[in-house]
Amino acid sequence: MAKARRRRVRDTWKEKQWYKIVTPKEFGDIEIGSTPSRDPDMLLKRTVEATMRELAGDFSKQYVKLAFQVNNVAGDTANTKFIGHKVTTDYVRSMIRRGTSRIDTITNVTTKDGQTFKVHILAITIKRAKSSQQKFIRETMEKLIQDAAVDRSFPDFIEGVVSGKVASHIYHEAKKIYPLKRVEIIKTRVVE
Structure with missing residues (x-):
């Protein structure tokens, strides 16, 4: 063969x-x-x-x-x-404890120069919050992120999100509703 x-x-x-x-x-x-x-x-x-x-x-x-x-x-x-x-998910999990409330909001925002983002914000309370308080915190976070995007250009918005300045501003405003442990912008995505 x-x-x-x-x-x-x-x-x-x-x-x-x-x-x-x-x-x-x-x-x-x-x-x-x-x-x-x-x-x-x-x-x-x-x-x-x-x-x-x-x-x-x-x-x-x-x-x-x-x-x-x-x-x-x-x-x-x-x-x-x-x-x-x-x-990272391990960082998010490290913030969440029993007896706290996790408040998520996902919204689309547009910057001053017309770039659109999908933004996911997470707030964690010190103790469990009522559903009405959670709803009010969620609405406040959405309004503040919309305002932050409208006032900034694409590079400025990214710099504010990544550095944590935008999340810090949201934290200081939303903690007036109910005591918060942490506010973090955990995800952004450019929408084309």
């Missing part, structure tokens, strides 16, 4: 080139990784995550993850745009 002839397998790995992935200018054009690709067009729409510690060197913001998407390639550099952020 004759042996079948083996076809030579083409090694596509050698055809690939490495591209460095860079954050948008609002985040300081920092290199957040590198990726191989045969064709620069194949890099488009790839998403990359980075923590705030990697970008700013701030260890206290280790739990904040930012998501970027490659939108154009220039030479061996893949430029990205910001598409959202989220807080």
Whole structure:
């Protein structure tokens, strides 16, 4: 019986080139990784995550993850745009205790320059709150995040959300309704 002839397998790995992935200018054009690709067009729409510690060197913001998407390639550099952020689930779970109330609100906001975001805000009370108080806190959080977005441009809004300034402002206003332990913007997503 004759042996079948083996076809030579083409090694596509050698055809690939490495591209460095860079954050948008609002985040300081920092290199957040590198990726191989045969064709620069194949890099488009790839998403990359980075923590705030990697970008700013701030260890206290280790739990904040930012998501970027490659939108154009220039030479061996893949430029990205910001598409959202989220807080790690273990951080959220560490804040919630028995006998407290978790108040979530998800709303769409539009910034001064017309960029729309879906924003998820979490408030945790010190003790269990009545449903009427929870409803009033939820409405207050929605109103405050809408106001914060209308007053700011896209980069300013992102900076305020990621740094925690917007959440701090919401906390100081909403705690007048019922004592709060923490307010955190746990997720944002750019709506296109």
